[in-house]
Structures are given as C-alpha cells and as structure tokens.
Amino acid sequence: MLTSLYSQLFLLPVVLAGILAFAKGDEPERIGMGAYLLGWLAAMLIQDSAGMHSHFQPGLFALDFIMLMVFGGIAWKYSRSWPIWAASLQLIALMSHFVILFDLRPTIWAFYAVLNLASYGILVCIGIGSFWAWQERRAAGLE
Numbered sequence: 001m002l003t004s005l006y007s008q009l010f011l012l013p014v015v016l017a018g019i020l021a022f023a024k025g026d027e028p029e030r031i032g033m034g035a036y037l038l039g040w041l042a043a044m045l046i047q048d049s050a051g052m053h054s055h056f057q058p059g060l061f062a063l064d065f066i067m068l069m070v071f072g073g074i075a076w077k078y079s080r081s082w083p084i085w086a087a088s089l090q091l092i093a094l095m096s097h098f099v100i101l102f103d104l105r106p107t108i109w110a111f112y113a114v115l116n117l118a119s120y121g122i123l124v125c126i127g128i129g130s131f132w133a134w135q136e137r138r139a140a141g142l143e
Helices: 005-024 027-046 058-077 082-101 108-139
Strands: none
Touching: 005 027, 005 108, 027 058, 027 082, 027 108, 058 082, 082 108
C-alpha cells in the first residue's frame, strides 16, 4: 500500500488537506475530503501493481467514476465553486483511463502524470474550499 516513496510523500498533502477540511471546512468540504480519503485508500488496495504498466484497470476506472459522481453531487447540492473544479479534474483523470483502454499508445508516465496532477488539483480545490468556508464563518462572527 505505502511501499513506494511517492505514495509515502503523497500522504503528507493528503493529511494536511484532511486536517484543514475536517477542522475548518463545512459539510461539503468534509464530505468531499471523506470521499477523497476513502477513494485514495480504496485505490491503494485495488490497484493491480503487477500489471499496472500495461493494461486497463476496471476497478480504478469504476472508483474514478464514483468519485466523479460524488464531486458532481456536491456541486449539484451546494452552491460552492470548488466541487465544480474538483469534478472537472476528476473527469480528466477518468478520461485518461480511456486513453489506456483504447490503446492510443501514450507513455505510461504521461498517464501517471495526469492522474497525479489531477489528484493534487483536487486536494487544492478541497483546501481552498475549506479555507473559504472558514473565512465566511469568521466574517459572519460564527467562529
């Protein structure tokens, strides 16, 4: 699960964004971060490490689709801008699976770059949304 140096280093921004979302964010930020954490852990468990360099992984595709639906649902229910950006980044990650599925021959490192940059972007979206929610509560005198 956390066997590579990259996955261990990626845990730090995930933990920091999670602390910010759960400590200072409102309900949409907590839902988004909770879904992100569950999705991240599920991805660590279901990814096929042996064949991940060569073929389409339907489990990860399904997980990315579920995450797209979660961020889309948050964007639909709450009037916040960050879920729209997070859903857009998740859609980019989901579309990168089609590149592998249809065998368009990108380098596997390009595929990983898209997935990783989208993940960092989603963390930034949740962090910014949490910060804005916290600032709005402070401005209203609720905190």
